[in-house]
Amino acid sequence: MSLPLHLSLKLGAHLIKQKIRRVEKFPLLVEVETLFACNLACAGCGKIQHPHDVLKQRMPVQQAVGAVEECGAPMVALSGGEPLMHPQIHEIVRQLVKRRKFVVLCTNALLLPKHIHKFRPDKNFAWMVHIDGMREQHDAAVSKEGVFDKAVEAIRLAKSQGFQVYTNSTFFNTDSPQTVIDVLTFLNDEVGVDRMEISPGYAYEKAPDQDRFLGVEQTRELFRKAFADGRRKKWRFNHSTLFLDFLEGKVEFECTPWGIPSYSLKGWQLPCYLMADGHVATYRELLQNTDWEKYGRGKDPRCDNCMAHCGYEPSAVLATMGSLRESLRAITVK
Template sequence: MAMPLRQTLRLGRYLAKQKLLRRDKFPLIVELEPLFACNLHCAGCGKVEEPAAMLRQRMPVEQAIAAIEECGAPMVSLAGGEPLMHPQIDEIVRQLLDRDKIVFLCTNALLMPRHIDKFTPHPNFSWMIHLDGMKQRHDESVCHEGGFEGAVEAIKLVKERGFRVMTNTTVFNSDSPQDVIDVLNYLNDDLHVDNMQIAPGYAYWKAPDQNGFLGVEETRALFKEAFADGRRKKWRLNHSPLFLDFLEGKVDFECTPWAIPSYSLKGWQRPCYLLDDGYVSTYRELIEDTDWDAFGRGKDPRCANCMAHCGYEPTAVVATTGSLRETIRAAVA
């Protein structure tokens, strides 16, 4: 099953507007990082390697909202670091919802029981809980024993409270197709999360573990086997069918890094969340002063093995809306 209907309709209207305005670069979703601090030290991340002074900073609510209003994206992914460590994260969420944004709050879930009463269910709000596999695999990934149980209990808690719950699972080269099948079956059939996202491990340069990232051919082989026998159709995956085809190697796309820009305490990150070629203070500078044609597989060696959601899902979404056949396919998937 594909993306939620509300999200699909919102994106469809937004993309139609961009086409009418003849804009060739526009944000679909902003990765908003109001802090770098985190309560975990995950092997595939590196945000907590920032200087101590930066880890103590928290983005003011007004600055966070202004960035989203400046770029005009219809969706916002609140990330970090761990967003629940921001003392005003609930106010950021409320103000974004008041502006009719679709909001995903990305969290490792360990702090959710402490903060859940600050939030109210809303049709445009989802918890996006990080869960990288079953117990042993997840705890190894987040370098924290008990991380899996904490995430599972948090999922149960927020579902009982009436919230929309999604998950994000990053896959590394130590994962087998069966590992992917097991965790998606568990999330889909046992925990009944509303939607799931999957991401090939990307070569994030700050990550403590630089040996666990997948190559392109490894990614394609892994997902081709994991998706076999019609399994991907039964899972409630928050992806377009074309992006899932891309993961399997059935189609290939150019990267569109401008479509999911990243804004943090340092400003707008150029060119994307995974590469750090500096920061600019305004969204306009990011779009107009970045050589977007210089990035992607076959162009920049740092992009050689990247098949990340943040670069290729937007390409798949735009390709879907540009094809009647793919639009119908996405609607009935």
């Protein structure tokens, strides 16, 4: 399945507005890292490697809201670290939803039951729970036993209270087509999450385990086999159909790093969420002072194995919206 209808309409209106204004580079979604601290130490993430004084910092509400308004993205992913460790994260969500932004709060869900009473269900808000495999595999990925069961319990709690719940699953070279099938079928059919996001893992420079990341051909083979026999059409994805084609190797895109910019306590990250080539103070500086042409596969060796959704989903969305055939396919695909 493709993107939910109300998100497709929101994105479509945003794209039309940029075209009318003749804006060449603009965000589809902005990722706001409200803190770097986390209650887990995942092997494929390097966020908690920051110095202790940085890990203690929390982004003020108005700073987070101001960054979203500055770039004008219609959708927002609030991340970290673990956002539910931020004492005012519920107020950040409230302010953004009030401004009619679509907000996903990315969480490992361990603290969700404790804080869920601070949030209200809304069509423009969804929990985004990280689930990286079934029980044994997920707990190994986050380096702590019992996390999978608690996350699934939290998802069911949120669903019972009327919230939308999305999941985000990152896959590594430790995965097989069957492990992908198992977790997506479980989340889709048994847990009943509203939408699922998937992405091959990207080799964070500070990640403790550097031996788990997929290459391009590994990624294509993994998803081609996992999506076979009609399974892809049965799963409720939060992706464009062209991005899923891209994961299978059916189409090729250049990365669109400016499509999902990242803002944190350090400022706007250059050039994207996955690579740390410095930070600038304003979104205008990010757009104007970044040499976008030097990034991407075949240009920067750090990009050679990247097929992450933060770089290629924007490419797929732009290709979809720029083609009547693909736009109709996105609407009608089931």
